[in-house]
Amino acid sequence: MSSTAITCVAPRIPVARMRSIYRVEEVSRRLDKLPPKEHESLRATYERMIEKGEQRFQVKPSGLPVMDALYEELPNFHEVLDDVRRQIALCNDSSDALEITPLLLLGPPGVGKTHFARQLAELLGTGMGFVSMSSLTAGWVLSGASSQWKGARAGKVFEALVDGDYANPVMVVDEIDKAGGEAAYDPLGSLYSLLEHDTASTFIDEFAEVAVDASQLIWVATANDARAIPDPILNRVNVYEIQAPDFAAARTIALRLYQKLRSGHDWGKRFDERPSDGVLDRMAELAPREMRRAWMTAFGNARLAHRDTLLCEDLPVAGAKKARIGFMQ
Structure with a gap:
């Protein structure tokens, strides 16, 4: 990325x-x-599908979007942004649908992987579905469970397409390396077909048992460790190793977040347009995921002190840990 003005x-x-x-x-x-009078949940699903109809919006940018702000806001994602920009360019000025090869973002916690996915959905205007694999125990969350099972329901992919407005939403599979489930059921098994364009076009949710076209979904998976991800998944995605931003990049992220919070709230106009260099230096010590909470804490502390300028003392202590409960060593 050149150093031209943003x-x-x-x-x-x-x-x-x-x-x-x-x-x-x-x-x-x-x-x-x-x-009659059986499978009421499945009946309601079919009736909802009929009522809503089979067509959804398939959207793409009307031209090659200006992404300078994203390059500045996400300085440690330039390689991914470059790839997305290339793939958007392929369908620019054509009738072709937008196709983006599934992305796997590898990196330590807090570097902004999930935030990137949300920004990508906003850039493309396609909406977003979200599945956190670390909080799930059911292996059928993506593909649904047979209606013969008590409490069965459709999977997240089916819900995103049927209940949503878009044929090509961004589908985020967060912390895919932490996927768990019943021993007899691979929670990632359905991804083997969903990540392939041809087989995804006739994806069958096990609950509804009706073929849906999931071929236009834009997949973004995040993970901390690729070793826990099956090879069939790794072979179907573009893998990017996301590093923690360096000090200068972290300062840039912190500044943009300050400006975004300030402009997004009515109370924000009370505060300085730009924080001091000392405050930015302190913020740069935090991981990107911690910055929003830190800024909100600082804004609140400044107002309690009847100030319109943030001071270093308003910020939480970088790297502070909660005290551990237990015996002293």
């Missing part, structure tokens, strides 16, 4: 066409075959 031009407005993601006729046939 512009304030927003991304171009996305354009959309409609895409059928399932066949209403097939849904109607399955609904008609359901025994």
